[in-house]
Amino acid sequence: MPRIRQKRRVLLPPKMEGFKPFGMSRCKVGQIALTYEEYEAIRLSDYQGLTQAEAAEQMGVSRPTFTRIYEHARKVVASALIEGKTLLIGGGDFESDTYWYRCCACKQVNTSDEPAPYCQSCRSKDLKLLHDPSNDTNVSTLLCYHDLRIYVTNKGEMIMKIAIPTRANVVDDHFGHCEYYTLVSVDENNNIIAQENLQAPQGCGCKSNIAGVLQEMGVTVMLAGNMGQGALNKLSSHNIKVFRGCSGEVKQVVSDFIAGKITDSGMGCNAHHGAHDHQCSHHE
Ligand SMILES: [Zn+2]
Ligand SMILES: [Zn+2]
Ligand SMILES: [Zn+2]
Structure with missing residues (x-):
């Protein structure tokens, strides 16, 4: 037992x-x-x-x-x-005992006995689930x-999982047509604690649900080459933040990213999800 x-x-x-x-x-x-x-x-x-x-x-x-x-x-x-x-x-x-949510619009914390369809204080439907009492x-x-x-995590460890569309150890320019995805997990001290490869789906990845698969695996960051707006929107809708304009050896790109040397080449900060609290002077 x-x-x-x-x-x-x-x-x-x-x-x-x-x-x-x-x-x-x-x-x-x-x-x-x-x-x-x-x-x-x-x-x-x-x-x-x-x-x-x-x-x-x-x-x-x-x-x-x-x-x-x-x-x-x-x-x-x-x-x-x-x-x-x-x-x-x-x-x-x-x-x-209760469901916990944070409202992405007004930041108010909501608690309720039943799953909540909208924020109790501003009625926004943009709620982020923080805790589910059934799980x-x-x-x-x-x-x-x-x-x-x-x-x-449940042990208080902080983990960021990064995906890089890869072909022969180099960042692939088109994320939908890459050979595989290199997945790198980084801990709070910026150490790489795990690395694995995920086989890319057959055919054109743009039409597959790769964004959903990556999200389910815990990926929140993608370091990519050039990417069209459609693919970008799809990844964003799965909570994956994309840094475009990356090129070269995967290993080098990851260490540059960890060192804070990589910014997205093609996206202004007003394109972010407006609810995310951040100060843009740091990463512009
Ligand atoms: Zn609200
Ligand atoms: Zn494609
Ligand atoms: Zn920003």
């Missing part, structure tokens, strides 16, 4: 996706993740002033488990504060960071 894991109950989502330091050089800003249950531990203990025993009971975990969550939470917050890191709140291994395990959350979308 598998060991039954203690449930870590989180009452409500935080209002924000995270915190950014200011008054320092933005290029030096790193990032760190606080999981939802770590946020909850700080809320119960430091904000509400519960004893650790009371907080543990509220979260439905043993006292030692609570202490472990709480101490790690403090370490994460301290490291953001001292080192000047952006704190992203998301992901985690927890349960909550509590292994929650990973998609967050925006400097315009890029990063997954925070």
